[in-house]
Amino acid sequence: MKVLVIGKNGQLGFELAKLTPSSVRATFLDSNQLDVADMNSLDEKVSYERPEVIINCAAYTAVDKAEAEQYAAYLVNLTGCENLAKVCKKFNCKLIHVSTDFVFSGQKSTPYLTTDKPAPTSIYGKSKLAGELAIQRILPTNNLVIRTSGLYSVHGDNFVKTMLGLFRSKDMLNIVVDQVASPTWARGFAEVLWQLANSPEKIDGTLLHWTDAGVASKYDFAVAIQSIALKYGMLETAIPISPILGDSFPTPASRPNYSVLDQGDIETLTGTRRVHWQLQLERMLVSLKNQTRVKDGK
Numbered sequence: 001m002k003v004l005v006i007g008k009n010g011q012l013g014f015e016l017a018k019l020t021p022s023s024v025r026a027t028f029l030d031s032n033q034l035d036v037a038d039m040n041s042l043d044e045k046v047s048y049e050r051p052e053v054i055i056n057c058a059a060y061t062a063v064d065k066a067e068a069e070q071y072a073a074y075l076v077n078l079t080g081c082e083n084l085a086k087v088c089k090k091f092n093c094k095l096i097h098v099s100t101d102f103v104f105s106g107q108k109s110t111p112y113l114t115t116d117k118p119a120p121t122s123i124y125g126k127s128k129l130a131g132e133l134a135i136q137r138i139l140p141t142n143n144l145v146i147r148t149s150g151l152y153s154v155h156g157d158n159f160v161k162t163m164l165g166l167f168r169s170k171d172m173l174n175i176v177v178d179q180v181a182s183p184t185w186a187r188g189f190a191e192v193l194w195q196l197a198n199s200p201e202k203i204d205g206t207l208l209h210w211t212d213a214g215v216a217s218k219y220d221f222a223v224a225i226q227s228i229a230l231k232y233g234m235l236e237t238a239i240p241i242s243p244i245l246g247d248s249f250p251t252p253a254s255r256p257n258y259s260v261l262d263q264g265d266i267e268t269l270t271g272t273r274r275v276h277w278q279l280q281l282e283r284m285l286v287s288l289k290n291q292t293r294v295k296d297g298k
């Protein structure tokens with residue numbers, strides 16, 4: 001099985017590289033080697049590699065910056081997807097594309113089904129939805145769009161690492177309590193993506209959701225990060241964390257208040273049981289601690 005992974009240097013690209021199955025011959029490309037917005041370069045790379053499956057982890061993910069950089073966001077998240085779908089059609093290859101809970105408005109109070117109508121409220125969410133629709137239009141039966149939420153990894157920038165930095169530098173923190181989703185360790189998600197890539201017959205135009213199990217507000221998540229980091233000696237002292245409402249912490253992009261994703265029967269489809277986010281968070285923090293130890297030569 002030959003697979004091309006695009007977006008090598010992102011959180012998910014990094015985790016996919018760590019878990020590449022022995023049955024797969026994978027090529028990973030970063031944004032310097034391949035710009036998804038450049039059709040000629042994409043055509044050249046795919047024509048050379050001739051993968052059976054492409055996994056697209058490349059995206060414009062700066063949610064707040066996107067409000068001022070609409071063109072840049074759409075260039076990657078829409079034009080990039082159009083290009084990928086066209087090139088897959090031309091070379092008869094299948095496309096796994098990753099999307100986001102931010103395609104939903106967040107007005108519901110029960111988990112979003114894949115059949116629920118998206119209504120994104122941010123440029124990032126709108127551009128990601130446009131990308132999903134372009135793929136489904138151009139490559140109707142050879143794609144698999146899979147939405148996830150709140151990704152974090154030892155690699156790259158994310159909420160967990162930001163919080164660890166803030167716990168070390170601040171005396172107290174206010175964290176938003178009325179934005180609820182399912183934090184998801186990119187390592188576990190990467191495992192699922194490899195399972196799907198390894199079963200190309202499952203890449204048949206289906207829209208899927210995958211997140212870790214359970215739900216948490218940003219406040220709950222921050223409290224858990226601090227508590228687990230203290231347990232493993234990654235922080236010396238606890239600081240007080242107070243819940244605040246999102247309205248009192250305005251950001252350039254609005255975020256869904258509730259974006260929990262219903263998973264349907266994805267466990268049956270992938271043969272993988274979802275793990276609770278608290279357990280995955282603990283695994284990630286242990287992995288981060290070990291990585292830091294190796295770096296420090298301890």
Ligand SMILES: NC(=O)c1ccc[n+]([C@@H]2O[C@H](COP(=O)([O-])OP(=O)(O)OC[C@H]3O[C@@H](n4cnc5c(N)ncnc54)[C@H](OP(=O)(O)O)[C@@H]3O)[C@@H](O)[C@H]2O)c1
Binds near residue numbers: 036100
């Ligand atoms: N992070 C989350 O919380 C979250 C939540 C839900 C869904 N998702 C989705 O999950 C996927 C993976 O997210 P992630 O957190 O791994 O993202 P990430 O860490 O921001 O990585 C995105 C990667 O895309 C690359 N990229 C950007 N523009 C490109 C272009 N024109 N051509 C080729 N590569 C380009 C970036 O390269 P450079 O590093 O060189 O810029 C970066 O390595 C994305 O589709 C994202 O929308 C993420």
